[in-house]
Amino acid sequence: MSKTFHLHLVSDATGETVHGLARACVSQFEDVDPVEHTWSMVRTRTQVERVIAGIEANPGVVLFTLVDETLRGLLQGACRRLQVPTIPILDPIIGAFASYLGRRSRGQPGRQHALDAEYFHRIDAMTYALVHDDGQGLWNLDAADVVLTGVSRTSKTPTAMYLANRGIKAANVPIVPGVPPPDELFTTTHPLVVGLTKDPESLVQIRRQRLRMIQDHEGGDYVDLEAVRQEIAFVRRMCAEHRWPVIDVTRRSIEETAATIMQLLARRQGMASAAGPQ
Template identity: 60%
Template sequence: MDSLHLHLVSDATGETVTSVVRACMVQFEGIHANQHNWWLVRSQGQVERVIAGIEANPGIVLCTLVDVAVRGVLEEACRHMRVPFIPVLDPVMGALAGYLNAESHATPGRQYQMDAEYFARIDAMQFTLAHDDGQLMDHVEDADIVVVGVSRTSKTPTCMYLANRGMKCANYPLVPGVPLPKSLENVRTPLVVGLTKDPKSLSDIRRARLRFLNHDEESEYAQFEKVRDEVASARKLFTRHGWPVVDVTRRSIEEASATIMQLYGQHKAKQDGKA
């Protein structure tokens, strides 16, 4: 079998079940998944439309439905059609309920309720947008994390990913010959992280960027020797300030952000006197 139909059914945005499927399917090379997304399924009428879709394209059904009645209808239909039905949250929910000796609340979309954590994420996103690319560095002490690096080291997307996790981020681009602002030189509260990248890879990325913008690919901005010097100079700066460095050459945004989150946890523990 080199292809299959996957039906992802959620009573909310489908983010959880999509992440689970993505993490699993990358382990199967050469398999093409025809993915059918069924989001915000919370009523009898909605689940019946899902069942009709499964009948038209039989395949594995993965769901994150918490409403017992709605899920029961779908599960019975899958049993009748003889297609696999996988409730991906059940093992975790069962283990938690057993360990806590408590019942869960079967409330669809509860993880997306507008609680304090939700508004903290919105604040973090707004802060990060306002402090992108060296803006408003006079207020850098209000950040949780400051990301520093030369051009095209994924500073902005990394900060946006962290902001979506509730971290107030600022980022500052290192430009040859331009000194750091005093506010960043003397920063005390935030964790400052330096991003670096292999010079050859960085040079190629910059050339592609110039090509996309119809600019001269041979400008100093993309020349390997100049890029190598920039990266070396940035590393010396990070060392001088004692800032941890994350090499993003072979890391995805998610992986780099996970490393930064770990560093932030250590930074906070140290500030709080716990490490």
Template identity: 60%
Template sequence: MRRFHLHLVSDATGETCITIARAAAAQFQGVDAVEHLWSLVRTESQLRRVLAHVEAEPGVVMFTLVDPQLRALLHEECRRIDVPCIPLLDTVIAALSGFLGIESRNQPGRQHVMDAAYLKRIEAMNFALGHDDGRSSATLGEADIVLVGVSRTSKTPTCFYLANRGLKAANVPVVPACPLPPELGGLTDALVVGLTCHPEQLIDVRRSRMRMIGDIGETGYVDPLQVEEEVRQARRLFAESGWPVIDVTRRSIEETAAAILQLHDRRA
């Protein structure tokens, strides 16, 4: 495994840097990027402290600074110590500026303003928290999306990912011999999606969860025959209800959420 230092410099939270850098680094097999996140860098003194660390542990610098003086200083110093310096947003901003015919504001953190969209995301987060694992079923009708599935099919983290996109997402577990909330059958506006998973992966995930909480006993929760029957019954439920189904086997949370968002957009 080849390791290298990756310095991410931002005048805001650094989320954009992290996302782009990880997406790029993931394309290289056998490479381990040691990330150094330098966020809220807005003064020359702050930037010089970052540069001292870059010089001590040279690698690749990626940045999303908008202040022209800080950008010039970063480029100059990186050239001096002979490390690559990559502006992540320049091409996009230049293309937008050319298309729109106006200059960019060059204002740090513009994407994090507390506007209506931000407040909507907060509301969605609170909704996901209050409607996790079948709770608050009386207000299930307020959801934009409801995820249904057996235990450990990533329902909760997927709901919070969707909430970060401003969608009210609830999740309902399918538990053997336990009836689903009656409100689920009466939903008309919400998109209901069934999540399923290959039994073998489900058992691995459940065993891992049990080890985390200190439970190492053998139970029906990880019994192969019972898990297979759980998955089979859940799939039968989804088919009878006419709900779209997403197999989360070997899918990341982001990939599952992307598939759900496509279903939601087509339904809108």
């Protein structure tokens, strides 16, 4: 029987940091079901008081990233009164940086979301991924950092979008049975081309779910196990012929697949730097 508990995620910015860390921690426990209460953009006393009222109504663990000392003190004092645990998740990291660098932190909310050059670089990468999704925009495929290729339902689009959110320009080119892959996939020279594959049985199940969602009761070769095996074998042969790395995404999350691609990209860029100008 799973244990249900209230989990309050309090942030003075968008809440992405505290939400991601909370998910990572909760995933380490079996049979727990957190009821998440997300409180984002908390930057005034009135907003903190609303958070406290919410915690009082549903007591539970409180994770927060507030950097303003007055607001932190208000929240922590109330939580002590309510006898609920509060965890300032950034404190150990900021403290370690401050000690190592010999400097105080700014204590300014939302600095990671400042409109700097890195922010606009990510937006540019997101735009590129959208324009070059599902084989579109082949005319400037060479502008990509990474090109993902593979058969249908191997998570090419979400992986490309995740990479784009990290500032990496990613295009994806699907391999469709009976349709020759586009020439641009083979003539591009700048991007790292990565093939994505999946276990045939798992892929068939996912495709059948997809067909049910769109109320398509036919399917044909799209969900025929032998035909799917041939699709995957074709992609593997193609990647081997062009010496493109292949990632089996069967038991990988989008984040894990993206992390492997980023490692491959870093290794490739490192080798290019070591080689120097030609």
